[in-house]
Amino acid sequence: MEPRPSSLRAFPTLARAWCAALDLLFPRRCAACGAPIPEPDGSQICLKCLKNLPLIDREDACERCGLPLGPYALDHEGRWCEGCRTLPFAGFRRACAVGTYEGSLRRAICRFKYARRPHLARTLGGMIAELAREEYVAETDEDAEEDCPGPEVVVSVPLHPARRKSRTFDQAEILAEAVAEALDIDYARGAMARVVDTPTLTRQSREQRAETVKGAFEVVKPGAVEGRRVLLVDDVMTTGATASECARVLKKAGAKETAVCVLARTP
Numbered sequence: 001m002e003p004r005p006s007s008l009r010a011f012p013t014l015a016r017a018w019c020a021a022l023d024l025l026f027p028r029r030c031a032a033c034g035a036p037i038p039e040p041d042g043s044q045i046c047l048k049c050l051k052n053l054p055l056i057d058r059e060d061a062c063e064r065c066g067l068p069l070g071p072y073a074l075d076h077e078g079r080w081c082e083g084c085r086t087l088p089f090a091g092f093r094r095a096c097a098v099g100t101y102e103g104s105l106r107r108a109i110c111r112f113k114y115a116r117r118p119h120l121a122r123t124l125g126g127m128i129a130e131l132a133r134e135e136y137v138a139e140t141d142e143d144a145e146e147d148c149p150g151p152e153v154v155v156s157v158p159l160h161p162a163r164r165k166s167r168t169f170d171q172a173e174i175l176a177e178a179v180a181e182a183l184d185i186d187y188a189r190g191a192m193a194r195v196v197d198t199p200t201l202t203r204q205s206r207e208q209r210a211e212t213v214k215g216a217f218e219v220v221k222p223g224a225v226e227g228r229r230v231l232l233v234d235d236v237m238t239t240g241a242t243a244s245e246c247a248r249v250l251k252k253a254g255a256k257e258t259a260v261c262v263l264a265r266t267p
Helices: 011-025 047-051 082-086 103-114 118-136 161-167 171-183 206-212 241-252
Strands: 095-100 153-156 192-194 217-219 229-237 257-265
Touching (some): 095 118, 118 171, 192 241, 206 241, 217 241, 229 241, 241 257
Parallel strands (some): 095 257
Antiparallel strands (some): 192 217
């Protein structure tokens, strides 16, 4: 491979210097509250909002779908929510979320998606990666015969082309790319496609959502997932119907298993 011209090699250095100058002139503002961020740590969320994030305690969440549970939640071969007890999704192994879709986390996600601030993906994707590392990437035992299994490739829940065109970017795609980079594993860009532009699922029940998204996704790059453990990434998860359908088609394409990790879970 021919070496890149010196002008190209110097570009990242110049870009970093330019960004540093911009930070001095125009301080970064918190994605959740809009306050200036004086901390030079690269985060896009201020310390106050980080402390107030509505995080989900894994001990108080459904073991299957990650839904926060109340004090009277039902147990079924472990700690499962009512939905997973009565209508379990068969697609993914299990799912987890950084926090609930409310407060500072909701405001940050809305600014990321609807205010066209894709640069927030580095901070928000870092949160997903940290959770995925805790939940799915076990530390290797030096005395073990083989490494502890963890995700081998990251796949994002895709937007339909029409929705992507109106939004100008696919939020799950750039989140997944940031997660893969943080975990140092492959990102299968464009491995899945949304082939049906499904209507909004907001007012639909869990059963209705499952029916609506049936057949809406297709694996277009099966070689990227065949025989591999997949980490499926999205921004928000409501009932798990979309993630389950994605995991179903990934399994059909040869994926060994699918685990799900998202930024937020609707309470």
